[in-house]
Amino acid sequence: MSDLLKHFRTKQQAVGSEKVYHTQCPYCSMQCKMELIEQRVVERKRFKVVPKNNPTSEGRLCIKGMNAHQHAVNKERITQPLMKKNGEFVPVSWEDALQFIKERFTAIQHEDGLNALSVYGGGSLTNEEAYLLGKFARVGLKTKYIDYNGRFCMSAAATAANQAFGMDRGLTNKLSEIPYSKCIILAGTNIAECQPTIMPYFQKAKENGAYIIAIDPRETATTKMADLHLKVRPGMDASLINGMLKTVVEEGYVDQAFIETRTNGFDELKTHLEAIDLKEIEALTGVSLTLIQKAAQEYGKAGSGMIFTARGVEQQTDGYMTVRNLLNMLLVTGKIGKIGSGYGAITGQGNGQGGREHGQKADQLPGYRSIENIEHRHYIADIWGIPESELPRKGVSAYEMMEKIHEGEITAMLVLGSNPVVSNPNALFVEEAMKKLKCLVVVDLFLSETGKYADLILPTSSYLENTGTMTNLEGRVTLREAAKPRSNEVKHDWEILCEIARVLGKEKYFSYESSEEIFNELRLASRGGIADYYGITYEKLRNNGVYWPCPSVEEEGKGRIFEESFAHKDGKGVIIPVENYVPKEHANEEYPLNLTTGRVMSHYLTGVQTRRSPTLEARNIEAFVEIHPNTAKKFKVKDKALVKVESIRGSIVVRSKFTESIREDTVFVPFHWGDNQCVNRLTSEELDPTCKMPGFKVCAVTISPLVDLTLN
Template structure:
C-alpha cells in the first residue's frame, strides 16, 4: 500500500517541503508539498530526484572497524564499535587533555543532532573543538549580521523577494543554487516589469538573464563596489538621515571613509563602467523598497565579513530594513546551516546565539546543563582544525555527515592530516565519500527520509523533518549515535552522576534545547514538534504563548545591541590574498552546477543528475582559448601554488578574459588528483575564519596524452565504480560519472602518455564482463587500439575502447537507443575506432532534468517553429523548477539569429 509522508528537502537552505511517496519500506517518489510556505509545491531538479538517490550499494550499512593503520576495515557490531570509540576518545582525553579531541560536523545535520554534538563536546568532553562545514559557507554572514545588527538573524522573509521594488543579488548564481526562490523572483518580475534587479557577479551566469543591470566586477572587489555606491547615495542625497540618527551608530566614520571611493576609483578597482555604477546607485537610492540577496561570492573570501557589513551599510544608510520588500537577506547554503548557527555548532559559538568567549554566556549555558563550567580555551575553526590534525595535536577526530577530503581548500594538506591522525571516526550515510577512506571507524548513519528532527531555512522557518521508511542495514540516527558515545564516555569522565544524555527521541532533545533560546533574539520557547505539526512550519522568534511566527525583524527600528542601535562598519577595501601575476596569470572562481550538490555523495548516485554536465571542466572565455591556442575539450594541466589537476577545457562566454571557472563538486572520487580543491587556498577571513575558496591564482598548459580509455557499463554501477577507481590511480587523467536517462551506466574516461599493459586491460575486462560471453572484440596491438562491446538481447551493456576513442559519442548514442544495429558490427572491421563514415558525433545532454528532456529534442522543436510556451506545452521543459529556461531561451535566440543571417 502506497503512503505519503510530508517532510523537508535535504539540499539547500530554501527548506522546501516535500511529499515522500513510499510503501513503508522503500521511497518510491517525491513531489513538492503545496502546503509548505517555503516552496508552495515547487521543487528543483535535485529535490525532484531525491527518490533516485537511494542506491544501497553506496550506503554505509554496518559499522566497520580498522584495528591498525594500513589494515583494511572489517564489519563489526555496534557494541564493539562504540565501546572502542569511547575507549580511544577517553584515553586521549585522559592522557592529552580534552583539546586533543575534536568534532567536525555538518550543515546537513538536524537541529537535534547538532544539539547533541554540542552538549557532548562542551558539557561532557570539555572542549570547544567543534566546528561545522558551515564555516566554509555561512560564517562570514554570521559575523556580518552580528557586527552590524547585533545578532545572527536574517531579518527578511521569502515574500520580500516578490514585493521588493529593487533587488540586488551579489555573489550568487541564484538560478542554479536556489532555483525555487529564483522562480518566485522570475514570476514577480513578470508580474511587475518595473521591479529593478541588479546582479553583481564576475561571470554572466543564468541569474544575469533576469537582471536590468549586471555589474561584472573583478573578483573580490565587492567592498569597493558597496562603498562606491554609498558614496553616490550620499552625494545625491539618497540616504535616510532620520533613520540614521534615530537607529544607528558610526555613520560619520563610514561617511569619512567612503568619501575617497569616488566613481572613477571604484570603476577602476572593480572593472566596471562609471555609468553602470551610477545607475546601480540610482536604482537603489530611488527605490521605495530595497532587498539584497547574497551567498558564497561574498562569504568565501578573506574579507568576507567586511563584504557583508559593507552591504548591510547600504540598508542602514537608506533605512531599507524592517519593512516589506527590504533588508539584507543572506541565502543559506545548506539545509540546516541556520540550525547549526542557532545551536552553537561553530567553534566560537554556544547554543542560543551565544559566544563561546563570553563569560556571561558561558555561565548561562553551564548552569542550564548542570555542569561546573564551559571550556575556556578557544576552539579550532575548520582550517585551523585540520592544520592541528596534521601537526599531531589532535589524537582523535570525529567527522559526521561531511566530506572534508573533498570540500576543504588545500586538499593535499587535508589528506595528509587525515592519513596521519591516530584515530578517525566517520559517521556517514554514504560509504563512498573521499573521507570514508580514512575512517578507522565507519559508523552508518540514517539519512533523508529515514530520520526525524527539525531544520531552519534561510528565512528563519523551522520545519519538522519526518521519516518515511526505516534506515537500511544497521544505520542509526545521528543523535542516537552521539548519545550512545556520550553515555559511554560519562562512565569515564563523570562516573556515578546522572546522565546528561538520557534522551529517548528527537522531540526530547528539541524540548531541552529550546530552553536555551528563551528570551534570546531567536526565541524558540513556544515551539515543539507537535505544534509545528499542528500549525505548519514557523519562523522564529516564536516565544512561549505566541500563535504564529515572526515574518520580519526590526520593524520598530530597534536592534539586539546594548543600546538598541545598529552599527555602521567602516573598513577599507582589501584585495584578495592571491593576485594574478606572470607565473599564475588567471584567477580561478569556483561555484555550483544546476543539478549537483556539494561533493556529490548523494547526487553522485543518480545518473539523471549527470545529464547536464557529466565531467569536471575548466571554463575560459573563447578569446582566452584562442590566445593560448587551445581547442574545446583539450586536456590541460591546471596549476596553483598548492597543487595541480589535469582536465578538459571549454569555451564559456560567461567568463571574462583573465579569469577561469570550475564547479566545486568534483573531488578525488570523480576526478583523479584530489579534485578541484587541490587548487584552492586556505587563507581565511580573520573574523569569520571562512576560507577564500573563490579566488586562487592559476596557470594552465596543454598536456599531450595520446593513449585513451573509454568505458561504459551497465548494472552493479556502484560496485564496478568502487573496483575501477583504484585501478586508474596511476594515469595522468581519469574522470568518472554516471550517465543515462532511461538506463543507468558508469562512464569512465582515462588518458595517459603510454598504453596500459595487457594484464591491466585483462583485469578491467573481467570487471566489466567483457572477458566472456556475447562480446565483440577487435585488437590491433601495433596501433594500441582495442575494442570490446558486450551485446545482450540485441542491446549494448558494456563498452571498452582503448588507444583512440573517437567513436565514443556515437557508441553512447547506439547504447541510448537500445538497439545494436548493423553499423556497429561493421565498425569492428575498421582498423581505427572512428564512427561509421568518419562523421563527428556529439553526445546529447539533458537540458531539462525535471522532465528528462534532451537538448536535441528542444532544438528539434525550435526548428519546427516552437517558441518557449510551445516547447513547454509539447515537451514539458521549463514547467517544473524552470532552471533550464535561460538555456532554452539562448537556444531559441541562437536559432533566430541563424535564420535572420
C-alpha cells in the same frame, strides 16, 4: 474463475502495493516539502515524487528535490559499522565499534590531553543533532575543538549581520515580500541554479516593475534575469560597493531621518567615502564607472529595496567586510524593517541557519550565545548539569583545526555530516592532516573521500528515516518527521552520540529517547538567547513552521524583523567604513588567471549524496573549467579537452568548457568532486581575519593542455 482472470487479479494486487512518505528535501535551505510514493511492481520498487504546498516554496521542487530519494535507497549505502583492518574496511558489530571508540578516545586523551579530541560537524544536521553535537564535544569529550562546515557557508554573512544589526537570522523579511521590492541587489548569488524554487519570487518582482542588479564575475542563469549585471573582477566586491555608496551619498539618496534615529557611524562612513576616487574603483573592479553609478542611482531612488548575498561575495578573505558594506547600503538608504525592504543571506546548506545557532561553531553556545560570555556560560552549564568551570572555552575554526592536527595538538577527530577532505581549502594539506590522526571516526551514509582515511565508519540514517527540525533561509523552523523505516544496523546521528557518550561513562547527560526530547532541551537552552526557540514545539511545527525568535508558546514568531529597532542594546544599526581591499593572492606572471568556484544545479556540496543519484549524476558526470575562448586560445587549450589547472598548492585535471559568459581574466570550476577533480586542492588557506571564512572565490592559477605521456 478463468486462469486469465486469476493472473490479472494477482498482478493487480502486486501493483497495488503502495506507501506514501511525507518528507522534505534534504538539500538546500529552501527545505521544500514533498510526498514520496513508493510503489512495488512485482519484485521491483519504483518511486514517484509529488511536491507539497508550503509557505516557503509554494509547492515547487527542483531537479535535486525530485531525485533526492535516489541516494537514500542507493545500494552503496553503508549499513553496518566498518573498521579498517590491514588497510581494508571490514564489517564489525556496534559493540565492537563502540568498544574501539572507548579505548582509542580514552587512551588519546590520557596521552595527549582532553583537547586532543576534536569534533567536525555539518550544516545539514537537524537542529537537535547540531545542538547535541555541541553538547557532546563539550560535556561528553570535554574538548574545546568543535567546528563545522557551515564555517565555509555562512560565517561572513552571519558575523556581519550580528555586528551590524545585533542579530543574524538569514532573511530579515518573509520570502513572500520579495515581489513588493522595487530594487533588488543579488550579490554573488546564483539562485537560479542553487535555489531554483526561490526564483518565482524574483520573477514576480520583475513583473511588478522591480529593477534587479546582479553582481557576479560570470554570466549565469541568474544574471540573465537582471536588468543590470556588474561583471566584477573576483575579490573586488567591497570596492565596488564603495563606489556605489559614494554615489548614493553624494547624489543625495540617503534617508537622513533613518540615519539619525536608527543608526550609528554614518559620519565616519561619509568621511571615508569623500576620500574614495571613483576612477580608482573602476580600475580595481573592472566595472565601468557608468555602470557603478547607474546601479547606485537605481537602488538609491527606489521606494523599497532588498539585498541578497551568497557565497560569491562571502567566500572571500574580506567577505565579512564586503557584507558589512552591503549592509551599509541598506542602512544609509533606510531600506530595512519595511515590506519589501531588508537583507537576505541565501543560506546554502539545508540547515546552515539552524546549524550555527545551537553550538556547533567554535565560539557559540545554544541560542546564539557566546561561549566566552560568563552569563551565557553559567546559563548553559546549569541546563547541562555541569559546573561552569568544566565548560571548555572557544576553540578554532574548521580549517584551523587542520592546522592544529599538523601541529600535533589535535590527534583524533569525529566527523559527522561532513566531508572535509573535499570541502576545505588547500585540500592536499587537509588530506595529509587526516593521515596524521591517531584515530579518525566518520559518521556517514556512504564511503566519502574523508571516509577513506577513517579507522572506523559508522552508518547513519538518511533524511527519509530521521525525525528532526530544520531552520530554513528565512528563519522558519520546520519539522521533518521520519517517514521510512531504517535498517536494523543503521542508527540516527543523535543515537550514535548517545551511544558513544554511554561507553565513555557520560550516559546521564545523554539519555534521550527521541529527537523531540532533545528538542525540548534545546528549547530551554535557547531560552532568552538571540535565537530563542523556547516557544516552538513539535505540535506547532506540524502546521507550516514557526519563525524565530519565538520566546513563548503563545507567540508565532515574526516574519519581518527590525521594524522599529535593531537587536543591539541601544536599538541602533551600526555603519562602518570599509577599505578598498585587494586579495593577497591574485593573478600574477606565473599564475596569470583568477580562479573562482561555485555550484551546478544537479549537485550539492561535495557530491557525496548527489553523485549517488543516477539521475543527477547523469546530468553532470564530471567537473569542468569554464574559460573564455580568447583566454583558451592564449593558453592553447581546446574546447571539451582535458586540461591541467594549477596553483601554487596543487593541480587538478578537468575538462574545458568554452563560454563567453565569463571574464577573460577568470576561470570557474565547480566544487562537487573529489580526488584529482577537487578544485579545493588549488584554493588558498588564507582566512578572513574576522569570521575565518576561506577565500574560495579568488586564487591565482594557470591552465595548460593535458599532455599524454604515452605519446612520443
